Amino acid sequence: MSLDAARERPSSSFLYNPQIRGLFWQAVLIIIVGFLGYEAVINAATNMRARGIPTDFSFWDRVASFDINLTLISYSATSTYGRAFLVGLLNTLLVAVIGVVFATVLGFFIGIARLSKNFVVAKLASFYVEIMRNTPLLLQLLFIYNAVLKPLPNPRDSISFGAGFYLNNRGLVMPDPQFAPGAGFILAAGLAGIVGSILYKIYAKRRQAQTGEILPVARVSAALILLPPLMAYFLAGQPVSFEMPFLRGFNFVGGVRVLPEFVALVLGLSIYTAAFIAEIVRAGILAVSHGQTEAAQSLGLSRSQTLKLVIIPQAQRVIVPPLTNQFLALTKNSSLAVFIGYPDLVQVFAGTVLNQTGAAVQVIAITMAVYLVISLITAFIMNLYNRRMALVER
Amino acid sequence: MSLYLRSDEAPTLPPPVRGGGAIGWLKDNIFSGWVSGPLALASLALIIWITPDLIRFYILDAIWTADDGAACRVQGTGACWAFVDRKLDFFRYGSYPVAEHWRVDLVLMVGTVLSARLLWPEGKKSAFGLFAFLVGIPLFIFLMIPGPAAIISAPGLELAILAGGIALACVLEFSKLRTLWVGLIFFVIYPVVAAYLLKGSPLLGLIQVDTNLWGGIFLSLLVATIGIVFSLPAGILLALGRRSELPAVRFFSILYIEFVRGVPFITVLFMANTMLPLFVPDNWSPDRLLRPIIGFALFAAAYMAEEVRGGLQAIPKGQSEGAMALGLSYWQRMRLIVLPQALTLVIPGIVNIFISLFKDTTLVAIVGIFDFLRAIDAARIDPVWSGPTVSPTVYTFAAAFYFLFCFGMSRYSQMMEERLSAGRRR
Numbered sequence: 158m159s160l161d162a163a164r165e166r167p168s169s170s171f172l173y174n175p176q177i178r179g180l181f182w183q184a185v186l187i188i189i190v191g192f193l194g195y196e197a198v199i200n201a202a203t204n205m206r207a208r209g210i211p212t213d214f215s216f217w218d219r220v221a222s223f224d225i226n227l228t229l230i231s232y233s234a235t236s237t238y239g240r241a242f243l244v245g246l247l248n249t250l251l252v253a254v255i256g257v258v259f260a261t262v263l264g265f266f267i268g269i270a271r272l273s274k275n276f277v278v279a280k281l282a283s284f285y286v287e288i289m290r291n292t293p294l295l296l297q298l299l300f301i302y303n304a305v306l307k308p309l310p311n312p313r314d315s316i317s318f319g320a321g322f323y324l325n326n327r328g329l330v331m332p333d334p335q336f337a338p339g340a341g342f343i344l345a346a347g348l349a350g351i352v353g354s355i356l357y358k359i360y361a362k363r364r365q366a367q368t369g370e371i372l373p374v375a376r377v378s379a380a381l382i383l384l385p386p387l388m389a390y391f392l393a394g395q396p397v398s399f400e401m402p403f404l405r406g407f408n409f410v411g412g413v414r415v416l417p418e419f420v421a422l423v424l425g426l427s428i429y430t431a432a433f434i435a436e437i438v439r440a441g442i443l444a445v446s447h448g449q450t451e452a453a454q455s456l457g458l459s460r461s462q463t464l465k466l467v468i469i470p471q472a473q474r475v476i477v478p479p480l481t482n483q484f485l486a487l488t489k490n491s492s493l494a495v496f497i498g499y500p501d502l503v504q505v506f507a508g509t510v511l512n513q514t515g516a517a518v519q520v521i522a523i524t525m526a527v528y529l530v531i532s533l534i535t536a537f538i539m540n541l542y543n544r545r546m547a548l549v550e551r
Numbered sequence: 552m553s554l555y556l557r558s559d560e561a562p563t564l565p566p567p568v569r570g571g572g573a574i575g576w577l578k579d580n581i582f583s584g585w586v587s588g589p590l591a592l593a594s595l596a597l598i599i600w601i602t603p604d605l606i607r608f609y610i611l612d613a614i615w616t617a618d619d620g621a622a623c624r625v626q627g628t629g630a631c632w633a634f635v636d637r638k639l640d641f642f643r644y645g646s647y648p649v650a651e652h653w654r655v656d657l658v659l660m661v662g663t664v665l666s667a668r669l670l671w672p673e674g675k676k677s678a679f680g681l682f683a684f685l686v687g688i689p690l691f692i693f694l695m696i697p698g699p700a701a702i703i704s705a706p707g708l709e710l711a712i713l714a715g716g717i718a719l720a721c722v723l724e725f726s727k728l729r730t731l732w733v734g735l736i737f738f739v740i741y742p743v744v745a746a747y748l749l750k751g752s753p754l755l756g757l758i759q760v761d762t763n764l765w766g767g768i769f770l771s772l773l774v775a776t777i778g779i780v781f782s783l784p785a786g787i788l789l790a791l792g793r794r795s796e797l798p799a800v801r802f803f804s805i806l807y808i809e810f811v812r813g814v815p816f817i818t819v820l821f822m823a824n825t826m827l828p829l830f831v832p833d834n835w836s837p838d839r840l841l842r843p844i845i846g847f848a849l850f851a852a853a854y855m856a857e858e859v860r861g862g863l864q865a866i867p868k869g870q871s872e873g874a875m876a877l878g879l880s881y882w883q884r885m886r887l888i889v890l891p892q893a894l895t896l897v898i899p900g901i902v903n904i905f906i907s908l909f910k911d912t913t914l915v916a917i918v919g920i921f922d923f924l925r926a927i928d929a930a931r932i933d934p935v936w937s938g939p940t941v942s943p944t945v946y947t948f949a950a951a952f953y954f955l956f957c958f959g960m961s962r963y964s965q966m967m968e969e970r971l972s973a974g975r976r977r
Contacts, residue, residue: 200831292910296946304943503815521822
């Protein structure tokens with residue numbers, strides 16, 4: 158009331174009207190931003206023309222004429238730049254997905270270890286976290302790549318892990334699985350096992366609600382998931398065979414070779430991010446008030462039951478949003494691949510393609526757009542997940 | 552749905568056994584449970600297995616002095632600290648001309664004393680604190696940065712810089728100069744003077760040193776300081792913009808913050824390096840070193856903005872409304888009421904961002920800037936020193952350097968957090 162009266166006071170000039178002032182400052186901002194944007198575009202056009210830099214996307218369909226040493230889809234030096242972009246993007250996603258899995262597993266393990274009542278375990282975990290969080294990721298990557306993987310012996314003196322796994326300075330060599338026609342059955346049996354275990358879990362839950370009997374869900378699920386594929390493997394006449402790598406001359410023939418750059422990048426990204434995930438997990442568990450634990454214990458729940466049924470479901474809500482940020486950070490950090498020569502999106506596209514075509518503005522814009530889209534998709538999925546978690550709460 | 556209820560009484564369990572003494576403590580804290588026991592044993596085994604090897608490699612078998620890599624190449628020797636010792640000047644100054652090193656030392660000395668005065672407002676009350684501030688910090692910089700070699704080569708000049716540092720600390724301490732003025736000196740006068748001193752200027756009688764030659768620890772600190780100093784005010788403005796009631800301001804703030812946070816720092820650097828010169832008229836094209844610094848500052852601001860926003864959201868609306876009722880303007884409300892409370896709340900987050908920014912300075916190497924890590928990586932492949940132990944040694948040295956800074960920052964933030972939360976403690 159009084160505020161409105163003050164606003165409409167006849168003596169006050171329109172200069173003091175907050176709405177008009179707001180409009181004025183916004184107009185100023187828009188004009189400044191618009192002017193800067195306009196200037197940038199005009200300057201860019203002039204400069205690019207003067208330096209003979211292409212301004213369109215015609216390079217996309219031209220022949221790339223360079224090789225990439227890790228390709229998930231068919232690619233050769235005669236493929237187009239567009240194809241090279243796709244190869245780089247897939248390599249980035251490959252590293253990101255594998256890195257996220259490793260980092261999460263390791264991070265949860267270390268985060269819980271930090272909370273352990275066990276003095277030695279807790280100290281060791283916190284030592285790990287402090288070292289990893291307080292040194293640059295790039296330094297860790299270079300250390301792993303240049304000081305650990307590069308000095309490994311050459312293929313002739315490879316370190317053998319048995320079962321056809323060899324580690325040398327050209328990477329990790331392992332057996333290549335070969336699928337004969339019957340292999341589809343194994344996959345089908347595995348899927349059936351997973352569906353069966355889900356159905357069994359639903360049944361066990363219902364049964365517990367009715368009779369109080371607790372069925373051994375974990376053991377039965379493990380059996381349901383593992384046994385059918387195993388049986389299918391033997392019934393279909395062992396359709397999967399392994400092509401073993403063997404040494405011929407100076408290098409290995411056969412088998413699959415994982416690039417040392419890939420090993421270094423996955424290792425570096427996951428041990429670095431794991432330290433941050435560990436802190437998130439620890440904070441999430443600590444955020445559940447101690448009364449919850451005490452209440453669960455006084456109800457007679459065992460330690461593992463308390464953790465599984467009371468603490469983790471509540472901690473999850475605190476953990477998931479920052480965890481998503483870490484996943485995104487890992488994906489973005491995978492661009493450090495360029496320092497050790499792993500052919501990811503930045504190395505292939507914003508590196509080689511940019512240098513060959515000179516189309517700086519287009520290439521950088523596309524690269525940035527890719528990461529933005531990945532961020533947005535992840536944020537969207539995680540929002541859906543968060544919403545579901547929030548509903549469970551009530 | 553009928554739910555199960557237990558009808559018979561559960562048997563009474565015996566009370567938990569709790570042993571006393573050393574064995575009881577071990578049982579409770581180290582070997583409790585069937586997961587933790589083996590885990591503890593495994594951890595202990597790991598420590599026992601790895602520690603002697605580390606001590607042997609880094610200390611007992613290490614080569615401390617040598618003229619070239621021959622001694623380090625001998626089979627079975629440990630870390631090659633002699634290499635680090637020999638290359639220390641390169642790690643500290645990059646290719647900055649040796650005769651001009653004193654300029655870098657002077658800039659670092661003055662900067663450290665000034666920032667120590669700003670960062671350590673009340674720590675000097677004790678006699679020890681006073682001594683540390685007046686003598687300890689200048690001496691530390693003196694020993695860390697120029698090092699004994701420079702003192703031997705140019706004793707007068709370097710000792711003069713040490714004396715100057717102590718004198719400056721005394722002036723700052725005893726003249727009762729207000730923190731605001733120290734801040735003005737640090738943020739306005741010092742950068743200009745430092746820039747002229749480092750770059751050189753014929754007017755001052757100093758030879759020009761091209762930014763191509765700048766490098767090493769000094770350049771890393773320079774990039775980090777500029778980025779950090781710029782990011783805080785810019786981040787605060789962006790955070791305020793994001794919470795503004797004016798839709799255009801809010802829109803641009805959100806657009807900027809989300810865009811920068813959604814892309815990797817490397818692409819921002821690429822953009823600053825290749826696109827920035829295209830966006831400005833040809834004769835305005837920024838210096839080779841300035842481009843990544845601009846990119847770094849812009850990148851830092853977006854992350855800082857999100858952290859500050861977290862603090863702003865935690866302040867109850869009543870604070871702002873109360874200030875409004877007192878007749879304070881928007882900027883007065885923010886400056887006097889909201890921001891002091893909001894920033895105090897997010898100090899740990901802000902320092903975490905400082906730490907990650909400091910670590911991110913290593914990435915500027917991608918656009919050809921010779922920062923500390925790049926200097927390390929370039930020195931590593933020197934054929935005179937090449938040997939199997941050189942890489943682990945220099946990388947460990949670099950890790951120790953970054954760890955010291957980052958860990959120090961996180962401890963400082965914990966101290967400040969405690970001090971500033973005194974008002975909220977009950």
